[in-house]
Amino acid sequence: MPPEVSSAGEPPARLTPTSYVVLGLVRMIEPASPYGLKKLLDISVGDFHPVPHTTFYVEPARLAKLGYLDETQEESGRRRKAYSLTDKGREALDDWVGDPEVEPTQLRSPAMLKVFLGADPAPLARSALAFHEGLLAQLEALLEHRGAEMDEGPRLALETGIQYHRLWCEQWKRLGAAGGERD
Amino acid sequence: MPPEVSSAGEPPARLTPTSYVVLGLVRMIEPASPYGLKKLLDISVGDFHPVPHTTFYVEPARLAKLGYLDETQEESGRRRKAYSLTDKGREALDDWVGDPEVEPTQLRSPAMLKVFLGADPAPLARSALAFHEGLLAQLEALLEHRGAEMDEGPRLALETGIQYHRLWCEQWKRLGAAGGERD
DNA sequence: GGGTACATGTAATCAGTTACATGATTTA
DNA sequence: TAAATCATGTAACTGATTACATGTACCC
Numbered sequence: 017m018p019p020e021v022s023s024a025g026e027p028p029a030r031l032t033p034t035s036y037v038v039l040g041l042v043r044m045i046e047p048a049s050p051y052g053l054k055k056l057l058d059i060s061v062g063d064f065h066p067v068p069h070t071t072f073y074v075e076p077a078r079l080a081k082l083g084y085l086d087e088t089q090e091e092s093g094r095r096r097k098a099y100s101l102t103d104k105g106r107e108a109l110d111d112w113v114g115d116p117e118v119e120p121t122q123l124r125s126p127a128m129l130k131v132f133l134g135a136d137p138a139p140l141a142r143s144a145l146a147f148h149e150g151l152l153a154q155l156e157a158l159l160e161h162r163g164a165e166m167d168e169g170p171r172l173a174l175e176t177g178i179q180y181h182r183l184w185c186e187q188w189k190r191l192g193a194a195g196g197e198r199d
Numbered sequence: 200m201p202p203e204v205s206s207a208g209e210p211p212a213r214l215t216p217t218s219y220v221v222l223g224l225v226r227m228i229e230p231a232s233p234y235g236l237k238k239l240l241d242i243s244v245g246d247f248h249p250v251p252h253t254t255f256y257v258e259p260a261r262l263a264k265l266g267y268l269d270e271t272q273e274e275s276g277r278r279r280k281a282y283s284l285t286d287k288g289r290e291a292l293d294d295w296v297g298d299p300e301v302e303p304t305q306l307r308s309p310a311m312l313k314v315f316l317g318a319d320p321a322p323l324a325r326s327a328l329a330f331h332e333g334l335l336a337q338l339e340a341l342l343e344h345r346g347a348e349m350d351e352g353p354r355l356a357l358e359t360g361i362q363y364h365r366l367w368c369e370q371w372k373r374l375g376a377a378g379g380e381r382d
Numbered sequence: 383g384g385g386t387a388c389a390t391g392t393a394a395t396c397a398g399t400t401a402c403a404t405g406a407t408t409t410a
Numbered sequence: 411t412a413a414a415t416c417a418t419g420t421a422a423c424t425g426a427t428t429a430c431a432t433g434t435a436c437c438c
Contacts, residue, residue, distance in 0.1 A: 116318075186362075
C-alpha cells in the first residue's frame with residue numbers, strides 16, 4: 017500500500033524554507049503586504065535566502081489556504097491584501113525554528129567557477145568587488161543605525177552577513193591583484 | 200514576428216552554468232565517465248557550484264547531441280560511456296570562461312535563516328561546525344598534497360574555498376559561544 | 383557466497399524563476 | 411498630463427532535485 021500519495025490536482029501542503037521565510041517575515045511586520053515582505057527581505061535575510069518578489073504574491077496566499085496565515089483584503093481602492101499569522105502558523109514557525117536539523121549551507125559563485133576554469137580573475141574581481149562592497153556598505157550602515165534596537169537573531173545574522181561580504185572583498189582583492197593582470 | 204521561439208518538442212539548446220561545469224570537468228579528465236566527473240566535482244568546484252550525480256548521466260548526453268561532446272561507448276561488459284570535448288565544445292567553453300559577465304554570488308544558509316528567526320545558535324553551531332571543519336580539513340589536505348602540481352585556476356579556487364570554510368568555522372564558534380548557551 | 387560499497391541510470395515532480403502585464407501614486 | 415516610480419499580480423516554463431531501480435566489483 018503506497019503511503020501518503022497525494023491525490024489528484026490538490027496544491028501540495030508541504031512547507032519549504034521559503035514558506036518559513038514568509039511566516040517569519042510576516043511575524044515581524046504583521047499585518048504584512050507582499051511588497052512590505054519583499055522590502056523587509058532585502059534588508060534582512062535576503063543574503064541567506066534570496067526570494068524573488070513574485071513569490072510574495074503567491075506563497076502567502078497558499079499559506080493562507082493551508083491555515084497558516086490570515087488574509088484580509090482592503091475594500092476600498094487598491095484592494096491590497098494583508099497577512100498575519102494564525103496560531104497554527106505561529107506554532108509551525110516555532111517548531112521549524114526550534115528544530116536544529118538543517119541542510120548544509122550552500123554557495124553558488126559563477127565568478128569563482130570561471131576562475132576555476134581558467135578565467136583571468138582581474139575583470140571578474142572588478143565587478144565582484146563592486147557588488148560586495150556595495151552590499152557591505154549597506155549592511156554596515158544598517159548595523160550602525162539600527163543595531164541597538166534589533167533583536168538578537170537579526171543582529172547576529174546581520175553581523176555574519178557583514179563578515180561574509182568582507183571575506184569576499186578581501187578575497188577578490190587578492191585574486192584581482194594576483195594572476196594575469198594585464199592592463 | 201516573435202523571434203527565436205523554440206519549435207515543438209525539441210530539446211532546448213541552451214547552455215547553463217551546469218553545462219559549462221560539465222564541459223570544464225570533461226576537459227580536465229577526458230575521456231571522462233559520468234562517475235569520474237562526479238568524483239572530480241566533489242574535490243574541486245563542488246563548493247562553488249554543486250551538481251547532483253544524476254546530472255552527470257543526463258547532461259553530457261544532451262551536450263553530445265548538441266555537438267559539444269563526443270560520446271563513445273564500450274562494446275564489452277558494462278558498456279560505459281565516455282565523453283571528450285569536440286572543437287565546438289572547447290570553443291564554447293573558452294568563450295564562456297572568457298566573458299567577464301557573471302551573475303552575482305549567492306548563498307543559501309538554512310542555519311543562519313533559523314538564527315535570524317530566533318533560533319538558539321548553539322545546537323546549530325555544533326552541526327555546522329562539524330560540517331565546515333570536515334570540508335576544511337579535506338581541502339587543506341588537498342592543497343598540501345596536490346597544490347604544487349595544480350593549475351592556477353583550480354588552486355585559486357581551492358584557496359578561496361579554504362578561506363570560505365574558515366570564515367564559517369570562526370563565525371559559528373562565535374555564534375555558538377554567544378547567545379543562549381544552556382547546557 | 384553473501385554483504386557492502388561502487389557505479390549507472392530513468393522518470394516524475396516541483397520550487398523557483400522568467401516573462402509578461404497592468405494599476406496606482408507621486409512629481410514636475 | 412506625462413513620465414517615472416512604486417506596487418501588484420498571473421502564467422508558463424524548466425533546471426535541478428528526488429525517488430526509484432539495478433548492475434558490477436570487491437572483500438571477507
